[in-house]
Amino acid sequence: MLTAIGLFVLGLVLLALGGDSIVKGALGLAQRLGLTPFNAGLVLVAFATSLPELAVNLVAIVHGQGELALGNAVGSNVANVGLTLGAAALAAPIAVRWRALSPLLLVLVFGTIAVLALGADGTLSRIEGMVLLLAYVACFAFALSRSRHESAEVHEALAASARTSTMLGQNLIRFAIGAVLLWIGSKLVVGGAGVSLFGLDLSHSGAAVMGKGMGLSPVLTGLLPVAIGTALPEAAAAIAAARRGQGDMVMGHVIGASVFNVFVIIGGMAAYGALALPMTVMAPGNFVLPLGYELLAALAFALMLYPVLRGDMRVGRGEGAMLLVAFGAWVVFELFLAGK
Structure with a gap:
């Protein structure tokens, strides 16, 4: 155990380093x-930020291990809002000037509802997955067109975030190193039956084994420790x-990564092969929902941002603390349901 x-933590470190390296290389190229x-x-x-x-x-x-991947995609959206945005706002109030993020938040909300609706029969079909992927392309085109009309401050913030060396050799090396680190890191994080790395058997390592040792289902393993x-x-x-006053980038990454998870990761998994969704019967009324409480939690956390982006466009320390408390309560609730 x-x-x-240990290998799981090492994998997380390599994922972080690899993601940073491949992003810098790709931006430079x-x-x-x-x-x-x-x-x-x-x-x-x-x-x-969704590359890991x-x-x-x-x-x-x-x-x-599709259920682990599914849990990771949904859990990442909860963590994006509750943990990432909550911790950032608690460290320093976040002012948001990027107006296109408000309609993108609605896209995230409706996308999550769409997964709930399309998965009501227990499966996301390949066609439904392709629809989600095409919807993401449309969303990205919309964001691109809307953002051209943003303020000069937003334009500068976006441009500054992407500035890096454009040397060909340096960026090819960055990209290659990042890709290798992501590959190694993901193998170490996942582990389980049939996974090996450079001839090393990882069947007794990684999240799959760690989750089993903790008594967690594959979905819950992806939802909590992996996400x-x-x-x-x-x-x-x-x-x-x-702390640097880059509130637009913080909120942009949170919403952008969450939209990517719903439309590209979940949609891509379904397009790759019809995706079976674990079903939960919810009382009263015996409603049946795909992923049950998990997708509802992701939807609830997304809705918590709506008053912010429709109001003063600011996330204060008090709101950040509220998000962190809500995230902690969600983790406790999920563990309680799992009998931990």
Whole structure:
């Protein structure tokens, strides 16, 4: 068990390092090919912070651990709002000037509702997965068109976030190192039957074994230790950004990563092969929901942001503390349901 935990933590560290390296390399290469820093910043917000989750989910799916990947995708959305944004706002109040984030939050809400509705029969079909992927393309195009009309301050913040060296050799090395670290890190995090790395058998390591040892189901393993573990580096980066007054980037990453998780990760998993969703019968009325309380929690945390983006566009320390408390209560509630 200690070995499994140690390799899991090492995997998380490598995921964080690999994600940072591959993002810098990709941004440098994109700008060398003519992409403006502003557009590169939009790409960064859209999905860069989801790369660790994407790498973990790809490895999990390849090795037949789809429920772990599904739990990670949903749990990451709860962690994005409750842990990452909550911790950042507690460190320093977050002012948001990026107006396009408000409609994108509605996209996140309706996307989560769509997964609940489409999965009501217990499965997301390949066609439904492709619809979610196409919807993400439309959302990204919408964000790109809307953001061109944002204030000069927002434009500068996005451009500044993406500025990096454009040296070809340096960025090719960054990208290659990042890809390798993501691959190794995701293998160490997932572990379980059939997973190996450089000939080393990882069947008794990683989240799969750790979750089993803790008495957690595969979905709950992805929902809690994996999702929270991959969110910790993002939370640290968000805290640093909040202290630098980069509230737009913090909120942009939170909403952008969450939209990516719903439409691309969950949609992509379904498009790869029809995705079976664990079903929960909820009383009263015996309502049947895909992923039950988990998807409802992700929806609830997204809705908690709506008054902020429709009101004073500011997340204060008190609101950050409230988000953290809500996140802690959700973790306790999930463990209680699991009998822990």
